[in-house]
Amino acid sequence: MLPLGLVPVLCDADPAAGGIDLRDAAARLTPRTAALTITHTWGRPVPLDAARRFCDRHHLALVEDCSHAHGTTWRGRPVGAVGDVAVWSCGTWKMATGGKAGLLTARDRTVWERALVLAQPKHHALARVRDPQLRALAVTGAGHNRRPTAVAAVLVADHLRRLPHTLATKTERQTDVEKLLASLLPSLMLLPDPPRTAGALYKWHWRLTEFAHPVDAVIGTLRAAGVRARRPARPLHHTPLFTDPGLGAALRLPPIPQADPDSFPGTDRLLRGLVEIDTRDMYEPLPEGDPDLYEQGLAAAARILRALDRKDR
Template identity: 40%
Template sequence: MGKLAIDGGEPTVRLNNTKRWPFYSSNVEEPILSRIREGSLDAAAIDIAIQAFENDFSNTYCQGLYSIFHCSGTAALLTAYFALGLPRGAEVLVPTNTFRATVTPLLTLNLFPVFCDSDPITRCIDLDDAESRITPNTKALVVTHIWGHPADMERAVAICKKNNLFLVEDCSHAHGATWNGKRVGTFGDIAVFSLGTKKMISGGKAGILVTKHRTFYDRALLFSQPKHRANSDMSSSYLKEYLGTGLGVNFRGSPISAILANEHLVRLPRTIESKNNNLTKLEKAIVSEFSELTPPIRDSRFNEGTWYMYYCTWDVEELSRDFLYKAMKAEGMAVIKPETFLHNQKVFKDPSIFTTLDFPSFSDRLGEYPVSDWLLKVLIGFETREMYDLSDEVIDMYAEALQKISKNYDRLVDLSRKVGEI
């Protein structure tokens, strides 16, 4: 096996020559080049690619819900919260384990995010904790299907019905996933999918909003889309009176992004299958070569879909997660660890820079998050960016690196003690 890379040895994993997501086939070259060659077109012509993606996405994965293409998932989330029409200062239950853009748009709209702890198995929002935080001012519940694993959606729906709350799904990690046979994004009142960077459907930078409610769709059009799009699709005669200006944000995505995203939409079943095959092999390698590292648990109700990121846990007293992370990274593995969760971020302890509401007791409302605080200490993940296609070579290198760390485990513990990182 040789010496550990962190101990002066050679790295085991070489990712320089692997295909890393996002990648596209030659099928998109001509449509994109044609779009560039045509130069300036009228708005209707530019919309063709966008409308095609919206229709295909909605009909394929969201049961024909209304859909609106955005320039980013963040823009789509802000639009979604505006579409709900919540009163100023309303409380919205949110997970602390989520991407910042799931929550920061609430401050822009002068809404009050109420953080909830994490479920120890799914790592999604702890719905028991969420229900305990409901007050008369609570108006919505937000779930993020974090790292690809859906939240318990029957429970989320039941809580919202019981307490008359809107349900928002952030599906940015969970394209194509189902919970008990039903697609994520179709449970709630409104849902958002990011289509940026290394998402399983990527337009480079884009997002899409879907909803079952015509009222929310109309409000979203007014808020985020150019005048001609809102005018052609809007049903509300009252809102049409505002189309002379809309709200001026123009969050529509690029037609080039729509072309790129549509190719990933077509190949999504293959992407999911490839990632699941790769991650099954990775799990076998972890169990056989380095069993102290615990793979994530997949609930049996998580029927279809795959992990966006593959977060394992390391909870071993004699060796810290952080030092193991350094050792794995030194071996060349594309590993990650969460730096913090949102309840620890300054903007939520003192949001006055973003909101005009007076929240003097905001930091006092943060409460306790024991599971989230534990997860911050033990999570260590595989980025999976090199696993969107069949990657036997990569998995074999990972297995070899894990075996190398296992064979040199005592030496790794000694090294950690020398630098004081037990």
Template identity: 70%
Template sequence: MALTTLTTAPAPQGLRGGGPLWPWWSREAHLAVGRLLQSGDMAAAGAGHPQIDTCEELAARILAPGRRVMLCDSGTGALEAAYAALRLEPGSDVLVASHSFRATATAMLGQGLRPVLCDADAASGGIDLDDAAARLTPRTVALTVTHTWGRPVPLDAVRHFCGRHGLALVADCSHAHGLAWRGRPAGLTGDVSVFSLGTWKMVSGGKAGLLATADRAVWERALALSQPKHRALARVRDERLRALAATGAGHNRRPTPVAAVLVADHLRRLPQTLAAKTARQQAVEALLASRLPALTPLPAPAGRTGGALYKWHWRTDAADAPVERVVRALRAAGIRAGTPARPLHELPLFADPHLAPALGLDVPPAAPDSFPGTARLLAGLVEIDTRDMYAPLPAGVPDPYDRALSTAAAHLANSRTREPEDR
């Protein structure tokens, strides 16, 4: 098939009459992927590759200015490389928020590190540093923070905490593409910062990740431990690491050129994407306040001066409108709604003290009642999928959320009147 006949398949639609479901890519990206397929060069095993090199240059400029970056096959792979490159002693403790994605904690297990779960600050959703301080031991060597849902952690307080206790700082920025705290990009948070560039992230290559650091030694170790021989040897100066790179260390975390093309496409238009999403969310937020006053949005993230919310949450009064009933009403109206993922301390790996040892893993069991901040944060939360809010509505087109939210409000009112019969 000639490239000139390639067409860009339309993205799946979200709410009827609304925007397409993210992610989608430009026609130029589709054409570039077509050229790659025709070339047959999917390995990217050489010292350099134009698509990957270009993507890394863009990422360094847009996500982590002034940092050295390394594109990986996934965000989890980037986290694994980060924990390895920091040379943390096996058996050491790493403090990590219980309110985070599972890979934030599990990616360290291959290095023999112990994830020590900490409570969340109920107001911000970030790690509770007072609780983290209470969980410090002589074996604690690092702290991992997550800008969950696109809500930034207070960088000054986190840096001060790590400096006072001599801890390495790892930042999981997988929800933080384009996010800034008091003017500072989230990618500059940690000694090592990591982005997921997969699934439905605001910058997505389908499956990819990024490691960013200001420390050349950490960057070189990450390259030698995880990248193809020729690519690592072209960048690594340390002679011992060059000897290691000649064989590798059992890992192959290189990305595909296709992923690099898709990520670069999103990076080039990230400011426009963030602006469009923020505008759509503000419009829908006003409709929600009018149509469903039983829902109140989480407060705006403190200190955020750039970016957009990756996931969107509203709190409901459990007595007047229980979460399950609200979710059913929203879904019945065609709105993609649900509840947040369970916190880490409720998952079997951390809740069952017999599971990790059976797998040869050293995971401190988490007492279920020792995370009250996380419980308060998640109580009564409704999660509304924002994947159909990445594009502005065409001029003159009624907002489909107006009708859908009115329908949801009617469903909710009807469910209240039926409640006595349901009992």
């Protein structure tokens, strides 16, 4: 986005569900606004109908970032289906991963062909691109090399074939752990799930409802017990790119509007008291008779916190 000269403008989040706050987005529109990007953060889908209506009303393109939401549907509709363009990351610990790489879909074939010319090797682009001008560009390419490696593509293709099984396994495992947390650590409340009809959460978030202990103390206790817990990543409006207006000059990036840290109250309320639990241990079923790491870890954490409660009294 930035190397193309596009200027991102941040929007606030819905403090309850975590998706984009469209009322806040409307207040930040200018005559130069060309598109709205929505992110199905942590695998929690943004209401698709509302996002599509918003873009049609304001004559904007809709870009869906589905990088946390492989296989997710909202009220029976797959994420990525309503955007003019949709992208899925296939890096690191995504539910379909090749270590790197990504996927793109587009409603307009011309947009898809432009992506082919920018990202694919010459022979592949020439075999698929129909537009005469884009075919002429494909002969030499446009100076970019954004295609994945063959190994990454093979891994992603295999993971996509197995995605329904992966999602079903992960959902079953997450349901079991949610029951354990409810019984062992009732002070942690699962963040309400939007109307997701398929898919699994990429990141797992719980709110501390009783503040007998600071959030960092609860996270430290969980980590000591073997549970991968942390605070969520800091929001973009607190990152240097959006708080230091001159930072991008080193790379000759366009001027980026400086974010006022106090103008995103919904995001700040969403993240307050939130505990993030990693879901990497949820991708495979437990071997028969194998003790569950999460059950042992959560039970140990519950014992530690109960002991702290008694000590505080």
